[in-house]
Amino acid sequence: MTTNTTSESSASVHLLDLQALVVAVRRRRRLWCSLALVGLLIGAAVAVLRPPAPAAATKVLVAHQADQPNDTGTLIRTDVELLRTTRIADKALQSLKSPERPEDFMKDYRVTGLTNNVLQIEVTGDSDAQAVARAKALADAFVADHVRRMKASAQAEAKALSDQGDRMRHELAGVNKEIGDRSPDSDPKASASIESLFARRAELNSRIADFDQRAEEARMGTPQIIAGTQIVDAPRAVRHSLPRSAATNAAIGLVLGLVLGLAAAAVSTVVADRPVLRREIAANLGASVIAELRRVRRRRVRLWQRRRTRTARERLTATLARTVRGSTEPLSLLELGCAGSTSVIALDLARAMAADGPVVVVDGLPGLRRAHRGQKPGGPDVVGVEAAAAVPHEVRRLGVGSVAPGTAWTGLPDLGTQTVLVVRAGHASAAWLHTVARQLADLLIPVIGVVLIDPDPRDRTDGTLWDGLDTALRGHNERLAREKVTGRRPTERPSWAVRVPDSDQEAR
Structure with missing residues (x-):
């Protein structure tokens, strides 16, 4: 005896069957393999037909007045952004006697902060010699600008400290004059006032000495910053390896083509519903x-x-x-x-x-x-x-x-x-x-x-x-x-x- 029982299917219909999608994409391996191969060939062809422009690189050691061992990189990031300004670019173009606009020149170089005190400058040009000259001019312009700013800051600080010391000396002169005008045969109350004047004179002398010392330190700190900011790696042309560049571009093209092929196969599978x-x-x-x-x-x-x-x-x-x-x-x-x-x-x-x-x-x-x-x-x-x-x-x-x-x-x-x-x-x-x-x-x-x-x-x-x-x-x-x-x-x-x-x- 054969019993034929027909029951309604209780299984829910999935919006997307992952198993069927994987099988369908695998069956279309010719599509995504072809696109991956095309991407590989295009990447290799781009490396051969469009080689990278001649480039030069240099490294600059930057000394800061506020350098701290626990600095999080704020100072070097500031230097990176300063190098990306039209003022530095214009100074470099002036030293090169180039009629190029600073805005256009800024597109040809890249600045990277390697450490808290080291900058790397990469510049492109029409030839290796031009790229090296551009890199040297840009590094020199930045060093000169940095030294000028540090000098101006130190001079401003030293002048402020000297002015404060002069005010203290003027006040000390008044205290000394007031002490000299007092008679030694004064009453006890006058004696207490004289003691306060002597205490004030001693305080003013201490503060004047402190201001003089700080002003001298501010002046002495500038030569250290000037000597510490320098080009540590002379500008040199960057050599590009054609096989390595072709292999890198081919690998990138292969991955992009493969991803594009898989995506196209998956989308076409879902849309065709076969x-x-x-x-x-x-x-x-x-x-x-x-x-x-x-x-x-x-x-x-x-x-x-x-x-x-x-x-x-x-x-x-x-x-x-x-x-x-x-x-x-x-x-x-x-x-x-x-x-x-x-x-x-x-x-x-x-x-x-x-x-x-x-x-x-x-x-x-x-x-x-x-x-x-x-x-x-x-x-x-x-x-x-x-x-x-x-x-x-x-x-x-x-x-x-x-x-x-x-x-x-x-x-x-x-x-x-x-x-x-x-x-x-x-x-x-x-x-x-x-x-x-x-x-x-x-x-x-x-x-x-x-x-x-x-x-x-x-x-x-x-x-x-x-x-x-x-x-x-x-x-x-x-x-x-x-x-x-x-x-x-x-x-x-x-x-x-x-x-x-x-x-x-x-x-x-």
Whole structure:
């Protein structure tokens, strides 16, 4: 007793199937590998055709008046920004006697703070000599500007301290005069006042000495800053290695091309919505995947691949022959994106069926008869669709046709009343697979199963519809056996003929 329980699928439909996306992107490896190769070639070509401009580099040691061991780099960042001003650029251009605008010259050099006291200046030019001259002029202009600013700061500080000391001396002179005007024979109150004046004079003397010392230190600190700010690495031309530059640009181009190719493959996969996995193709066609076969390619294949493909073809032929051997209804093979593979399968199946009696292949494909001309004599006869009506009823027919876009659906029953779909993975969109299933259901042509051509070798999904036994091989043979026992055909539309919606909107 066989129980067929049809339950509604409770699995939620994902907006994006990651497994299918990965498989589809991997199948489009020619696209992203080609873009990666193009990026590599473009990167290498750019390095060769557009070499970097001649450049020179120099390093400058900068001494600051407020240098501290725990400085976070604020002072050197200030120096970097000062070098990027038009004042420094203009001073350098004046020393070079160049008519170039400072704004344009600023675009030709780059300044980097290596440490808290070291600057690196990189300048480009029309030649190595010009680049070296530009770098030297820029470094000299910065050193001169830095020394001038430090001198001005030190002089301003020393002048402020000297002025403060002069004010203190003026006040000290007043205190000394007031002390000199006092009489020694004064009363006790006057004595206390004189003591306060002496204390004030001592304080003023101390402060004057302090201001003088600080002013002297300010003046002495400037020579140290002037001597400490200097060019420590003379300007020199930077040598560019063409092989290294080509390798670097090629690697960058390779990565960018690969990323662009993967992105293009992923976007096109999502937009095209072409099922690749067995599970998706079986669900969209409403029929189980009964066999898989490598795509017939024109290029030469390796010996072990040829042997493996031949074994798979023989196994597929035996499966199809065993399926249709107990049925008197004519069978058709309908291709979708794999006409060459379908022709090969049809001729192999016809030879296998010829052991049970005469077989005629009804050709609905333009290339089948051309492929048959190259076969050995004694094979099955191949006739066109227009000559199918003249075939005797005792001769078994095997139709070969197509369900590609533009198919004349009303002519499919002439090829066979039952069919096996031969579909290439990733060829048709989900909407077209729905259309094929719906048209075949409307024509009352049962789909025995699906032969998947060029499947993904890493696909581990299940292509069997376990809730639709009428479309599986076992269910189909049981139906034929029941028809032979009862001697009649069912008048109602079978379960496999349920209309398949073309879209989610139609399903709702």
